[in-house]
Amino acid sequence: MREITRLCFVLTLITAVSAGVLAFVSDKTEEPIANALREAKMKAVRQVLPSFDNDLMEDRVFVANEEGDTVEVFRGMKGDSLTGVAFPRVSHEGYSGDINFLIGVNADGIIQGIQILNHSETPGLGAKIQNEDFRQQYRHCSIDSPKVWKVTKDGGRFEPITGATISSRAITGATLEGLKFFRKNYSRITGKRSGNNSMKDGENE
Amino acid sequence: MNRAAREFLKGFWSENPIFRLVLGLCPTLAVTTTAENGLGMGLASTFVLVCSNTVIASIRSFIPKKVRIPAFIVTIATFVTIVDLVMNGYFHALHQSLGLFIPLIVVNCIILGRAEAFASKNPVWISIIDGFGMGLGFTVSLMVIGAVRELLGNGTIFGAGMFGDSYLPLLLMIMPPGAFMVLGVLLGLMNKVEIKVAERAGREPLIKKKHDCSSCVMQGKWFDLSSGEEKVEDSG
Numbered sequence: 001m002r003e004i005t006r007l008c009f010v011l012t013l014i015t016a017v018s019a020g021v022l023a024f025v026s027d028k029t030e031e032p033i034a035n036a037l038r039e040a041k042m043k044a045v046r047q048v049l050p051s052f053d054n055d056l057m058e059d060r061v062f063v064a065n066e067e068g069d070t071v072e073v074f075r076g077m078k079g080d081s082l083t084g085v086a087f088p089r090v091s092h093e094g095y096s097g098d099i100n101f102l103i104g105v106n107a108d109g110i111i112q113g114i115q116i117l118n119h120s121e122t123p124g125l126g127a128k129i130q131n132e133d134f135r136q137q138y139r140h141c142s143i144d145s146p147k148v149w150k151v152t153k154d155g156g157r158f159e160p161i162t163g164a165t166i167s168s169r170a171i172t173g174a175t176l177e178g179l180k181f182f183r184k185n186y187s188r189i190t191g192k193r194s195g196n197n198s199m200k201d202g203e204n205e
Numbered sequence: 206m207n208r209a210a211r212e213f214l215k216g217f218w219s220e221n222p223i224f225r226l227v228l229g230l231c232p233t234l235a236v237t238t239t240a241e242n243g244l245g246m247g248l249a250s251t252f253v254l255v256c257s258n259t260v261i262a263s264i265r266s267f268i269p270k271k272v273r274i275p276a277f278i279v280t281i282a283t284f285v286t287i288v289d290l291v292m293n294g295y296f297h298a299l300h301q302s303l304g305l306f307i308p309l310i311v312v313n314c315i316i317l318g319r320a321e322a323f324a325s326k327n328p329v330w331i332s333i334i335d336g337f338g339m340g341l342g343f344t345v346s347l348m349v350i351g352a353v354r355e356l357l358g359n360g361t362i363f364g365a366g367m368f369g370d371s372y373l374p375l376l377l378m379i380m381p382p383g384a385f386m387v388l389g390v391l392l393g394l395m396n397k398v399e400i401k402v403a404e405r406a407g408r409e410p411l412i413k414k415k416h417d418c419s420s421c422v423m424q425g426k427w428f429d430l431s432s433g434e435e436k437v438e439d440s441g
Contacts, residue, residue, distance in 0.1 A: 006269060025290055029295075033294040123238045125379065
């Protein structure tokens, strides 16, 4: 009985110290991690938007997508006219896990660029969806052009990554879905810059 | 050769974690698709190994034998989480490419193995040296496997093209079967070299002709069961 007490005491002490250390580290790194994540996202947003001079955080809108999730849409403006928008998109069709990426379109719905935010595809194979060579194929495409939104293997025009057709298909499919989302919510996304209050409402939806 | 140098160098050749002890194979097979991933994973593991060795060696007399494994695992998991958080906050790009593999360090048996076989029986300073030696030996091994696989499977080393555009990559090498092939071939080569070196130096090679537990380099050094029910007798 005394031995059991001692074993419990030692283990409790070790786990308590670990918990304390982790709480401290987690507290200290919380802000840098949030900053790093936001910085990484905003960097991607800036890369897929056409030129703009507004405050992106100020002018973003929140739109519900077909799955009922709220999507954060960044709007690039020059003066009062909309130059383009950037919004995140998730593909569940990846080889391993979801692929989160960002689609940037101009006001006419023509793709300005896509950026991969995070994924769990195989390093060296599916992970190549991040490469510029692959991503640039989608530039200047829109919902009506090309007619067939598929990889070459399935009769479309997008060149899949060698050995990673599944990942390539996932991006192709999800990009088209993203364009459909943009078209469907066009008025909501491109609507006149509303006051801050209504935007907050949107956030609560 | 003094003790410190010996404990440091053993991780590179005579007790190399991958090629001699054949431990920690999950991360070895999973992350070595490129030389860079191997290097990053190796360095992160080295950090955790040195920290866990230090802590475990300094509290070794305080931990009762019966709960040592959970105590070691908690210590190791704590350091892995610290690495994960700090890397995410301050080295975000590196975390992006390695993020998936960092939590895997907890279950890397080389770290638990060193805690059990070395740090729990030796003073702090020599445990730190052991951690560095084993960790860097692990890093170099991962990097070599990664470089070979990347070169054959992608035609590059550290992302730099080696063969020019006409090279058609042997994709199999960066897929799971390639990991087994490269590991097997390198392990065989290393044994071959060891036998040659030992012959020239006129000593017994580390690899014995006989294949049973007595020919293992871990024999007598690792997993001392004397505290338990069974004592491992030298059958050789």
